[in-house]
Amino acid sequence: MPLYIKDDTIDELARRYQASIKAPSKTDAVRLALQLALHEQEGRPLLADIAANFARELRRSGHPEKGRSTDKAFRDSLYE
Numbered sequence: 141m142p143l144y145i146k147d148d149t150i151d152e153l154a155r156r157y158q159a160s161i162k163a164p165s166k167t168d169a170v171r172l173a174l175q176l177a178l179h180e181q182e183g184r185p186l187l188a189d190i191a192a193n194f195a196r197e198l199r200r201s202g203h204p205e206k207g208r209s210t211d212k213a214f215r216d217s218l219y220e
Contacts, residue, residue, distance in 0.1 A: 143170070 145151045158169035185193075 145154060154166050154170055154173075157163075157173055158166050161169060161172065163169040163172065
């Protein structure tokens with residue numbers, strides 16, 4: 141299925157990228173750019189994984205003697 145670039149700005153970006161990587165065609169340049177973008181995107185952790193790791197580290201770094209990250213006296217001091 142063909143991909144038609146109808147935006148002049150996008151076409152110019154594709155031509156500049158083609159020239160910078162010395163691709164034989166604009167199609168090859170677009171293919172490589174999309175492959176690189178997908179590879180980069182797939183390598184990123186999901187936001188849910190980042191949040192879960194953060195919560196896990198936060199719990200682990202809490203008060204070892206209490207097994208909690210805060211105690212009642214600390215929480216009460218926040219409202220003074």
